[in-house]
Amino acid sequence: MTGTLYGLGVGPGDPELITLKAHRLLQQVPVIAYSVSREGQAPARTAVAPHIPVGCVEIPLNPSVDCDSKPDAATAEAALGDVATALDAGQDVAVLCAGDPLFYGSFLPVFGHLAERFPIEVIPGVSSLNACASALVTPLVAQGEQLLVAPASLPARTLTIRLSESDAAAITALPGHFAKVRDCLAATGLLPRSRYIEQATVGQQRILTLDQVDAEQIPDRSMVLMRRDSTDRTF
Amino acid sequence: MTGTLYGLGVGPGDPELITLKAHRLLQQVPVIAYSVSREGQAPARTAVAPHIPVGCVEIPLNPSVDCDSKPDAATAEAALGDVATALDAGQDVAVLCAGDPLFYGSFLPVFGHLAERFPIEVIPGVSSLNACASALVTPLVAQGEQLLVAPASLPARTLTIRLSESDAAAITALPGHFAKVRDCLAATGLLPRSRYIEQATVGQQRILTLDQVDAEQIPDRSMVLMRRDSTDRTF
Numbered sequence: 401m402t403g404t405l406y407g408l409g410v411g412p413g414d415p416e417l418i419t420l421k422a423h424r425l426l427q428q429v430p431v432i433a434y435s436v437s438r439e440g441q442a443p444a445r446t447a448v449a450p451h452i453p454v455g456c457v458e459i460p461l462n463p464s465v466d467c468d469s470k471p472d473a474a475t476a477e478a479a480l481g482d483v484a485t486a487l488d489a490g491q492d493v494a495v496l497c498a499g500d501p502l503f504y505g506s507f508l509p510v511f512g513h514l515a516e517r518f519p520i521e522v523i524p525g526v527s528s529l530n531a532c533a534s535a536l537v538t539p540l541v542a543q544g545e546q547l548l549v550a551p552a553s554l555p556a557r558t559l560t561i562r563l564s565e566s567d568a569a570a571i572t573a574l575p576g577h578f579a580k581v582r583d584c585l586a587a588t589g590l591l592p593r594s595r596y597i598e599q600a601t602v603g604q605q606r607i608l609t610l611d612q613v614d615a616e617q618i619p620d621r622s623m624v625l626m627r628r629d630s631t632d633r634t635f
Numbered sequence: 636m637t638g639t640l641y642g643l644g645v646g647p648g649d650p651e652l653i654t655l656k657a658h659r660l661l662q663q664v665p666v667i668a669y670s671v672s673r674e675g676q677a678p679a680r681t682a683v684a685p686h687i688p689v690g691c692v693e694i695p696l697n698p699s700v701d702c703d704s705k706p707d708a709a710t711a712e713a714a715l716g717d718v719a720t721a722l723d724a725g726q727d728v729a730v731l732c733a734g735d736p737l738f739y740g741s742f743l744p745v746f747g748h749l750a751e752r753f754p755i756e757v758i759p760g761v762s763s764l765n766a767c768a769s770a771l772v773t774p775l776v777a778q779g780e781q782l783l784v785a786p787a788s789l790p791a792r793t794l795t796i797r798l799s800e801s802d803a804a805a806i807t808a809l810p811g812h813f814a815k816v817r818d819c820l821a822a823t824g825l826l827p828r829s830r831y832i833e834q835a836t837v838g839q840q841r842i843l844t845l846d847q848v849d850a851e852q853i854p855d856r857s858m859v860l861m862r863r864d865s866t867d868r869t870f
Contacts, residue, residue, distance in 0.1 A: 419761060421651035500765040502775040522769040530735040530759035537757055540737040549782040
């Protein structure tokens with residue numbers, strides 16, 4: 401009997417935005433794992449630090465599985481070896497994932513590599529998308545509307561067309577692409593209907609108009625939200 | 636001093652998928668309100684029924700504010716009169732919202748009507764989008780990909796074009812439009828990459844291929860998810 405691999409959504413950063421279910425599993429599993437960035441940051445662990453029980457075995461995953469791209473098999477095997485060993489030994493392992501595990505999550509490379517070998521259960525979490533809209537206190541998308549969720553890495557022409565077709569949009573993965581995103585929103589006349597949100601739900605949360613943003617100082621997990629309809633409430 | 640109006644995301648249905656923060660506020664506020672459908676159902680209340688404290692005052696909101704369309708001012712005033720009275724008397728009121736309050740939520744008409752008059756705080760919740768992807772145990776959207784979230788009420792031609800442009804899609808508000816959605820996915824060759832999910836995270840959860848679905852028997856809050864990339868895992 402192998403253990404079960406849990407993809408555990410821990411929410412957007414505020415330790416109080418974890419679900420009761422994720423909190424319960426965190427108390428039950430003997431082993432947790434989480435991505436660590438090249439800068440040594442582990443946002444998913446930070447989001448639940450107050451809830452991690454004493455004696456829980458921790459497996460930091462090296463940066464090769466921090467990005468959402470697919471690591472090659474040998475790299476993934478090396479990074480996830482301790483996780484696989486625990487599962488093979490019959491221990492349940494919870495992979496902590498900031499936000500929701502299946503929404504641009506750091507869980508995806510783990511899932512891609514281990515889904516065929518072990519039973520998997522995913523516990524959904526509050527995603528950055530919902531956290532950013534709550535921070536703005538503005539509707540994300542209303543009945544009858546279309547929402548586009550797109551990475552800022554799209555070519556400017558594609559992004560401009562998609563924005564022009566959408567009632568609402570969330571632009572993710574901004575670092576290195578912010579100036580282009582601002583230009584696309586300006587080209588479609590949607591700049592006044594857009595806001596930049598950084599570190600939603602954690603202490604350092606900031607909400608800015610796009611002209612206030614320093615394009616060279618964009619942290620990970622920041623987002624731009626746009627909603628075309630201005631009748632409900634102006635930002 | 637008026638009370639604060641909380642938009643309280645209670646998650647997709649499983650009472651364990653409420654956040655610690657929503658659970659805490661539910662214990663603290665003296666008054667809760669929630670939408671009741673024409674059939675007498677109150678899914679947001681059902682999702683948190685085990686957590687509602689004895690003595691909490693409950694305000695059921697009539698069906699005129701159950702839909703996400705904007706009720707006219709007089710209708711909204713009548714439906715939300717008790718909420719406004721409690722807030723004016725200095726009591727905090729939590730409006731329970733299935734999923735996330737700002738994502739196609741039943742909170743939106745309440746928000747539209749009362750946001751100008753009272754302080755508002757929104758507590759994000761696990762949305763149906765994340766719950767359905769977790770039920771499928773398949774990535775919702777991965778790095779570099781675009782996700783379309785669209786209502787099934789879109790014209791067939793528009794929906795077909797949007798689907799053909801998207802890496803992943805969530806089609807919501809299916810009742811009355813299911814056959815069209817199936818045709819649009821067939822036209823774009825994406826039928827094998829799509830699944831229908833009903834009642835995600837609650838006891839009656841069902842996952843079906845689209846040809847297994849009875850188009851006349853689609854409950855509210857069901858969803859079709861599509862993901863073009865088949866390399867991670869086949870449904």
